[in-house]
Amino acid sequence: MSEQIREQVSAFLDGELPNSETELLLKRLTKDAGLRESFGRYALIGESLRGATHGHLTKGFTARVNRAIDGEPSIALPTAAKGGVSRRWRSVAGVAVAAGVAAIAVVSYQHRANGPGLQVADVREAVPTLVAQSGGASVSGSAKPTEAISYTVPATLAEAPVVMPAARLTNYVFAHSKYSSVMGQNDVLNDLLSEADAQEPHATEASRDSRTVP
Amino acid sequence: MMSILRSRAGWLVPCAMVGVLFASLPQRSLAANDAREWLARMNRALATRNYDGTFFHLSDGRVETMRIVHRVHAGRVTERLVSMDGSGREFVRNNDELTCYLPDQHTILVEPRQDHGPFLGSLPQFGDDVNRFYHIEALDKSRVLGHPARLIVVTPTDQYRFGYRLWLDETTAMPLKTQLCDAHGQVIEQILFARLDMPESIADAELTPAVHSEGMRWVRQEPATDSASVSAYRASELPPGFHLTVAGAQTLGGAHVPATHLVYSDGLATVSVFVEAPRDATPPSDKVDVAAEPPMQGLARVGSGFAFSTVVQGHQVTAVGEVPAQTVEFIAHSVRSSSSSDLAAH
Numbered sequence: 001m002s003e004q005i006r007e008q009v010s011a012f013l014d015g016e017l018p019n020s021e022t023e024l025l026l027k028r029l030t031k032d033a034g035l036r037e038s039f040g041r042y043a044l045i046g047e048s049l050r051g052a053t054h055g056h057l058t059k060g061f062t063a064r065v066n067r068a069i070d071g072e073p074s075i076a077l078p079t080a081a082k083g084g085v086s087r088r089w090r091s092v093a094g095v096a097v098a099a100g101v102a103a104i105a106v107v108s109y110q111h112r113a114n115g116p117g118l119q120v121a122d123v124r125e126a127v128p129t130l131v132a133q134s135g136g137a138s139v140s141g142s143a144k145p146t147e148a149i150s151y152t153v154p155a156t157l158a159e160a161p162v163v164m165p166a167a168r169l170t171n172y173v174f175a176h177s178k179y180s181s182v183m184g185q186n187d188v189l190n191d192l193l194s195e196a197d198a199q200e201p202h203a204t205e206a207s208r209d210s211r212t213v214p
Numbered sequence: 215m216m217s218i219l220r221s222r223a224g225w226l227v228p229c230a231m232v233g234v235l236f237a238s239l240p241q242r243s244l245a246a247n248d249a250r251e252w253l254a255r256m257n258r259a260l261a262t263r264n265y266d267g268t269f270f271h272l273s274d275g276r277v278e279t280m281r282i283v284h285r286v287h288a289g290r291v292t293e294r295l296v297s298m299d300g301s302g303r304e305f306v307r308n309n310d311e312l313t314c315y316l317p318d319q320h321t322i323l324v325e326p327r328q329d330h331g332p333f334l335g336s337l338p339q340f341g342d343d344v345n346r347f348y349h350i351e352a353l354d355k356s357r358v359l360g361h362p363a364r365l366i367v368v369t370p371t372d373q374y375r376f377g378y379r380l381w382l383d384e385t386t387a388m389p390l391k392t393q394l395c396d397a398h399g400q401v402i403e404q405i406l407f408a409r410l411d412m413p414e415s416i417a418d419a420e421l422t423p424a425v426h427s428e429g430m431r432w433v434r435q436e437p438a439t440d441s442a443s444v445s446a447y448r449a450s451e452l453p454p455g456f457h458l459t460v461a462g463a464q465t466l467g468g469a470h471v472p473a474t475h476l477v478y479s480d481g482l483a484t485v486s487v488f489v490e491a492p493r494d495a496t497p498p499s500d501k502v503d504v505a506a507e508p509p510m511q512g513l514a515r516v517g518s519g520f521a522f523s524t525v526v527q528g529h530q531v532t533a534v535g536e537v538p539a540q541t542v543e544f545i546a547h548s549v550r551s552s553s554s555s556d557l558a559a560h
Binding site: 012013016017018019022023025026029030033036037039165167168169170171172173174175176177178179 | 479
């Protein structure tokens with residue numbers, strides 16, 4: 001990220017970028033996937049550093065974000081790997097342990113709720129191998145394993161992995177969206193919209209028997 | 215760490231101060247009432263105002279840029295959500311149906327909406343149920359997108375649900391920035407508006423999908439008209455505060471037999487449970503239906519929430535919701551048939 005853009009992003013996140021410049025930044029972001037990634041990292045780092053202050057910008061926030069972006073040694077930069085961000089940042093920012101919650105519960109919950117740390121192995125009845133996938137992207141067919149991923153259960157059984165096919169997942173989410181609360185609703189839909197990497201074969205395969213309207 | 219906690223506690227002081235002015239009410243409840251009033255205003259604004267905005271959806275280090283256009287005209291609500299990052303995907307919703315255009319998959323999904331006034335109807339009411347499982351606070355004023363904003367924090371009281379932080383425009387109560395957080399306040403997802411206009415009127419063209427539908431496959435998810443197709447399967451046990459709100463049946467895209475669709479809610483978060491009969495229970499058909507696929511088992515991430523699928527008494531049971539993984543797991547695992555005839559059949 002160039003210094004200029006970094007300043008723009010930083011000002012934007014601080015709510016201080018003039019509207020005209022916001023438009024420009026927006027245009028750049030929609031055109032440049034790499035920049036979007038940096039922006040996402042930047043924003044997330046910001047959130048993590050702000051952490052428990054409920055989003056209030058503290059003094060020196062921007063400087064800390066800049067240091068983080070530049071790879072300050074004590075801070076591991078999140079990678080694009082699914083869900084790696086929050087877990088890593090939790091340890092960095094030390095945000096945490098909400099009062100009154102037993103540490104062990106915190107750990108087990110965090111593992112479950114945050115992507116890659118997810119220990120699917122302790123899913124009850126530890127069924128065959130299970131491949132959890134990110135929001136509908138197929139694991140097997142993906143050209144971008146880091147995005148598609150996730151985690152496999154240690155293969156305790158020899159059977160072929162049973163996945164939740166992207167198309168079926170999409171159908172469930174779609175049917176569910178009607179009942180989501182207003183806060184959750186756009187969110188689940190956003191997720192469907194944003195799955196640009198979802199694998200076409202799965203979707204077409206699963207829908208081949210559906211009613212076809214010319 | 216301590217300083218972080220201290221500064222957080224500092225934000226509570228203004229709320230408490232306001233509470234002192236009304237000696238007849240507990241301090242906390244006043245602050246909560248204020249916050250609920252803000253959320254109610256937000257809900258009204260989201261449902262009844264015209265708006266056209268571009269926002270970032272940040273999750274897991276990914277950023278998507280999206281545009282939302284929402285129009286309320288002559289009692290009809292039309293809403294369009296567009297991905298601006300290349301996939302060309304779009305959603306268009308109106309009072310009758312929700313249509314999802316997936317040009318990259320040559321597919322168009324249609325979900326009929328039978329209920330009238332669905333948008334308003336689906337708004338959380340922040341009633342007493344919600345109060346038991348979430349703390350709702352109105353916190354500091356700040357600025358988002360150059361506008362004065364009010365921060366509302368919705369914190370779950372246990373780990374079966376997520377929380378929210380919402381920065382609402384002081385004037386319009388529109389959520390300029392929204393964060394979904396886990397029970398520890400860790401941000402899972404964020405929506406941040408870069409631009410938000412609230413025009414008097416919105417032209418039809420702004421609500422028309424840019425996708426050309428020729429050659430696309432249409433997949434329609436039908437509600438089942440026959441109430442007998444709702445099976446006797448229900449969650450036998452639920453996380454605290456969740457209760458059954460809807461039990462229906464619908465045929466999901468790609469399937470030929472209706473799935474039972476159960477909706478459980480704690481007043482704010484919702485979880486859908488789909489129960490699909492095994493293949494041998496379905497009428498003979500030369501078509502392949504989804505029940506013929508190998509059973510699914512396991513957890514998948516769905517945006518900010520999760521889906522968990524398992525097999526119960528031969529039925530495929532899948533729970534989906536914007537809740538932590540353990541909630542969908544808990545509910546899916548607890549599903550049982552409440553009728554002995556169903557049990558006998560398998």
